[in-house]
Amino acid sequence: MTESTKYLLPENQIPKYWxxxxxxxxxxxxxVLHPGTLQPVGPDDLAxxxxxxxxMQEVTTEREVEIPEPVRDVYRLWRPAPLYRAxxxxxxxxxxxxxxxKYEGVSPAGxxxxxxxxxxxxxxxxxGVKKLSTETGAGQWGTSxxxxxxxxxxxxLVFQVRVSYDQKPYRRALMETYGARCLPSPxxxxxxxxxxxxxxxxxxxxxxxxxxxxxxxxxxxxDTKYAxxxxxxxxxxxxxxxxxxSMLQMQMADAWPDVVVGCTGGGSNFAGIAFPFxxxxxxxxxxxxxxxxxxxxxxxxxxxxxxxxxxxxxxMTPLTKMHTLGSTFTPPGFHAGGLRxxxxxxxxxxxxxxxxxxxxxxxxxxxxxxxxxxxxxxxIVPAPEANHAVKGAIEEALRCKREGRSETILFNLCGHGxxxxxxxxxxxxxxLTDQKYxxxxxxxxxxxxxxxxxxx
Amino acid sequence: MTESTKYLLPENQIPKYWxxxxxxxxxxxxxVLHPGTLQPVGPDDLAxxxxxxxxMQEVTTEREVEIPEPVRDVYRLWRPAPLYRAxxxxxxxxxxxxxxxKYEGVSPAGxxxxxxxxxxxxxxxxxGVKKLSTETGAGQWGTSxxxxxxxxxxxxLVFQVRVSYDQKPYRRALMETYGARCLPSPxxxxxxxxxxxxxxxxxxxxxxxxxxxxxxxxxxxxDTKYAxxxxxxxxxxxxxxxxxxSMLQMQMADAWPDVVVGCTGGGSNFAGIAFPFxxxxxxxxxxxxxxxxxxxxxxxxxxxxxxxxxxxxxxMTPLTKMHTLGSTFTPPGFHAGGLRxxxxxxxxxxxxxxxxxxxxxxxxxxxxxxxxxxxxxxxIVPAPEANHAVKGAIEEALRCKREGRSETILFNLCGHGxxxxxxxxxxxxxxLTDQKYxxxxxxxxxxxxxxxxxxx
Numbered sequence: 018m019t020e021s022t023k024y025l026l027p028e029n030q031i032p033k034y035w036x037x038x039x040x041x042x043x044x045x046x047x048x049v050l051h052p053g054t055l056q057p058v059g060p061d062d063l064a065x066x067x068x069x070x071x072x073m074q075e076v077t078t079e080r081e082v083e084i085p086e087p088v089r090d091v092y093r094l095w096r097p098a099p100l101y102r103a104x105x106x107x108x109x110x111x112x113x114x115x116x117x118x119k120y121e122g123v124s125p126a127g128x129x130x131x132x133x134x135x136x137x138x139x140x141x142x143x144x145g146v147k148k149l150s151t152e153t154g155a156g157q158w159g160t161s162x163x164x165x166x167x168x169x170x171x172x173x174l175v176f177q178v179r180v181s182y183d184q185k186p187y188r189r190a191l192m193e194t195y196g197a198r199c200l201p202s203p204x205x206x207x208x209x210x211x212x213x214x215x216x217x218x219x220x221x222x223x224x225x226x227x228x229x230x231x232x233x234x235x236x237x238x239x240d241t242k243y244a245x246x247x248x249x250x251x252x253x254x255x256x257x258x259x260x261x262x263s264m265l266q267m268q269m270a271d272a273w274p275d276v277v278v279g280c281t282g283g284g285s286n287f288a289g290i291a292f293p294f295x296x297x298x299x300x301x302x303x304x305x306x307x308x309x310x311x312x313x314x315x316x317x318x319x320x321x322x323x324x325x326x327x328x329x330x331x332x333m334t335p336l337t338k339m340h341t342l343g344s345t346f347t348p349p350g351f352h353a354g355g356l357r358x359x360x361x362x363x364x365x366x367x368x369x370x371x372x373x374x375x376x377x378x379x380x381x382x383x384x385x386x387x388x389x390x391x392x393x394x395x396x397i398v399p400a401p402e403a404n405h406a407v408k409g410a411i412e413e414a415l416r417c418k419r420e421g422r423s424e425t426i427l428f429n430l431c432g433h434g435x436x437x438x439x440x441x442x443x444x445x446x447x448x449l450t451d452q453k454y455x456x457x458x459x460x461x462x463x464x465x466x467x468x469x470x471x472x473x
Numbered sequence: 474m475t476e477s478t479k480y481l482l483p484e485n486q487i488p489k490y491w492x493x494x495x496x497x498x499x500x501x502x503x504x505v506l507h508p509g510t511l512q513p514v515g516p517d518d519l520a521x522x523x524x525x526x527x528x529m530q531e532v533t534t535e536r537e538v539e540i541p542e543p544v545r546d547v548y549r550l551w552r553p554a555p556l557y558r559a560x561x562x563x564x565x566x567x568x569x570x571x572x573x574x575k576y577e578g579v580s581p582a583g584x585x586x587x588x589x590x591x592x593x594x595x596x597x598x599x600x601g602v603k604k605l606s607t608e609t610g611a612g613q614w615g616t617s618x619x620x621x622x623x624x625x626x627x628x629x630l631v632f633q634v635r636v637s638y639d640q641k642p643y644r645r646a647l648m649e650t651y652g653a654r655c656l657p658s659p660x661x662x663x664x665x666x667x668x669x670x671x672x673x674x675x676x677x678x679x680x681x682x683x684x685x686x687x688x689x690x691x692x693x694x695x696d697t698k699y700a701x702x703x704x705x706x707x708x709x710x711x712x713x714x715x716x717x718x719s720m721l722q723m724q725m726a727d728a729w730p731d732v733v734v735g736c737t738g739g740g741s742n743f744a745g746i747a748f749p750f751x752x753x754x755x756x757x758x759x760x761x762x763x764x765x766x767x768x769x770x771x772x773x774x775x776x777x778x779x780x781x782x783x784x785x786x787x788x789m790t791p792l793t794k795m796h797t798l799g800s801t802f803t804p805p806g807f808h809a810g811g812l813r814x815x816x817x818x819x820x821x822x823x824x825x826x827x828x829x830x831x832x833x834x835x836x837x838x839x840x841x842x843x844x845x846x847x848x849x850x851x852x853i854v855p856a857p858e859a860n861h862a863v864k865g866a867i868e869e870a871l872r873c874k875r876e877g878r879s880e881t882i883l884f885n886l887c888g889h890g891x892x893x894x895x896x897x898x899x900x901x902x903x904x905l906t907d908q909k910y911x912x913x914x915x916x917x918x919x920x921x922x923x924x925x926x927x928x929x
Contacts, residue, residue: 021484021549022546022549022550023484023549023550025481025483025484027481028477028478028479028481090478093477093478093479094478094557094851094852095852101550105624123579124852125848125851125852125853126852127891164852167848167849167850168850168852186894186895186898187894187895187898188894189898190897190898190901191854191894191897193898193901194845194848194849194854194894194897194901195848195849196849389650392581392623392650392651393623393650393651393652394623394624395550395581396550396551396580396581396620398581398647435583435891435892436891436894438642438643438644438646438647438650438892439642439643439646441646441647441649441650442642442643442645442646442649445646445649445650
């Protein structure tokens with residue numbers, strides 16, 4: 018075994034540009050609409066929520082967007098992230114496939130989320146913003162923005178879904194260690210939160226509700242902006258650093274992926290690893306299959322409708338065309354909290370419509386089985402979200418074994434599971450089940466989609 | 474800020490040899506004694522507990538001990554570990570000092586412990602051993618041996634101090650994910666455990682008791698050996714990879730430490746970073762001050778007696794000459810579980826007697842304050858043990874500020890705090906106190922030291 022286990026890049030090879038897939042799309046993605054007028058939103062409509070630099074990144078069609086030096090300087094704390102060859106996992110599977118994984122768990126917050134949190138904190142600081150409000154479920158995103166806010170001297174207010182706030186105090190402790198303030202959502206700090214609490218005082222909360230609260234705080238305050246950890250174009254843009262580094266590292270390994278696999282919740286880590294490869298192929302480079310893996314209990318890409326919908330429960334966001342289960346859909350309480358979102362990033366959805374990506378869905382127990390197998394052979398215990406990508410990659414490797422093909426598989430190991438060990442304990446104790454969503458609830462949520470003329 | 478943030482080495486620069494400080498000592502360390510005969514123990518006395526390769530490493534005076542290729546191959550999963558320049562911490566402190574830190578938290582288990590766990594698992598596997606027994610407190614060591622056992626196909630049985638077993642289920646979940654079996658100690662699986670339980674059915678356990686149980690299991694079984702995570706010469710030997718890599722990385726940074734700082738419990742991470750620098754100075758190289766930082770509530774180096782003592786409560790181990798608080802001493806329940814040991818590694822103790830190292834002690838709240846400051850500026854949340862090294866390094870940096878000296882400080886950040894967030898939550902809530910040991914209990918423990926003729 019003298020072949021390399023991991024491929025490291027020096028600091029000066031941190032990419033200087035984020036890659037914008039909007040420059041290479043065969044057909045532009047549908048416009049974002051104002052929910053009142055149903056007309057495309059302009060930069061001014063978004064100005065109460067985001068600094069202008071991020072709004073411009075949301076709509077630009079420039080292929081390369083320069084990464085500001087202060088952002089690259091923070092990236093140096095953990096980037097470039099390593100690319101691994103999973104020698105031991107390959108051997109355990111007995112597959113002729115070569116499996117590579119990009120490991121984003123080396124960031125201080127433990128996932129890919131700081132790639133955009135740091136950029137968002139920087140642009141907000143530049144714009145004179147004092148405070149950021151955001152939502153978080155299990156806590157990966159809230160932790161990352163808290164970390165970024167700490168480095169740039171911004172106050173951070175995190176609305177954490179109440180059930181996670183109560184059940185997972187350690188993520189909250191981490192956010193507070195970085196100096197952030199963390200409130201359980203629904204809270205009595207916003208009109209929307211109070212409205213929800215008036216209907217049900219012990220409401221467990223949801224991501225959609227927490228988004229509404231965080232948006233409300235930003236919309237009503239002069240010195241506060243809102244930050245979102247996935248879904249939006251600029252968030253996906255910032256994550257492309259993952260795929261760009263991976264391309265350099267695959268070249269170091271003298272290999273190139275036949276298949277690229279990522280898990281999808283809002284779509285940001287998947288876009289991060291996949292978009293640079295898709296763009297390269299669109300410009301004439303070698304084409305890889307691109308596989309999105311989502312949870313069977315919240316299957317927006319495989320079971321959702323491609324339609325205009327709201328991003329939140331309080332209907333404060335613009336309308337975006339995306340694969341959605343309906344903004345009132347409440348997924349079962351499975352452990353991959355980062356994948357429990359009713360919608361999918363508009364750009365990822367658009368690529369699915371263009372047949373540039375595939376999608377598949379797995380249940381949580383088979384994903385945990387994959388994660389435990391991975392940990393036993395590769396050492397790293399993946400986050401429950403990342404287990405979906407591990408499962409997807411293992412399935413591809415087993416297909417290669419059946420077909421006798423030595424394909425090259427690349428997947429994104431987007432985070433570690435150090436704050437998710439209760440899920441592993443439950444899995445080991447046989448307590449995890451494959452929760453299914455309620456078909457009639459899904460039908461109802463889909464029937465409640467906003468009515469938008471087809472032309473839009 | 475274009476100066477490097479971190480210094481990475483390629484995989485092929487993982488050292489090929491461990492460094493053995495016994496080759497360079499101006500005076501050999503005192504012999505290990507059999508508690509019955511008070512004569513030096515021979516290899517055969519230790520054979521029931523350890524494979525012969527490790528026993529030979531315990532006593533060798535060769536300067537370089539070759540690292541077997543299968544061990545280096547596992548090291549590749551995370552080594553070489555990065556060396557960081559703490560630019561942001563320096564700025565926050567306003568110090569002219571340069572602060573560097575070696576980060577061992579990148580291992581799958583989250584600390585430096587796998588450096589020796591992997592080596593121990595390898596040598597045991599080579600010797601035909603089927604099963605390893607060990608003890609763990611908070612769980613860093615048990616996790617690391619479980620990880621190593623998983624890679625080499627060895628069963629691992631971990632006796633975890635009962636109070637930690639009950640309070641910290643996530644470390645146990647991690648050990649079980651790697652396939653290990655974890656029992657609360659005292660257990661009813663050993664004679665010694667049953668004896669302790671007979672006296673007190675709800676005994677909370679201690680490291681000393683857990684060691685006795687693990688040793689008993691190994692001593693009574695043909696296919697089981699015992700593994701210890703610190704204190705012994707071969708354990709410290711395996712950790713020297715930390716300091717050796719650091720030397721190469723300091724050269725990359727065109728710098729050399731004036732002060733090297735590490736936290737001390739059993740002494741292994743401290744020895745790992747310090748011994749190569751001490752040895753280099755003993756052979757005529759540049760001399761650095763070497764500072765051991767221990768918890769004020771368990772201060773073996775600063776308050777213990779340098780004397781022969783047992784390593785465990787059940788008095789099943791040989792006698793080693795070391796700084797000890799007495800094998801019956803029970804430290805208060807502070808959070809840095811890895812530093813709650815009554816003794817100090819014989820080699821570290823010997824260096825202290827030779828005035829080749831300094832020692833200092835801090836209370837836990839000031840160490841947590843240092844850790845939180847570090848996290849806010851450098852991102853990584855240190856383990857409570859590592860916070861002692863952070864505190865020591867910050868104190869040196871502040872001294873440099875007072876004295877207007879731009880010295881170079883290097884410390885070992887031996888692990889992350891992802892499994893210790895309850896401690897951070899308690900600290901943030903003002904619930905942490907600076908527990909003091911009982912002076913009369915210390916006096917009693919010291920008065921109970923075994924009687925060994927001075928000549929020994």
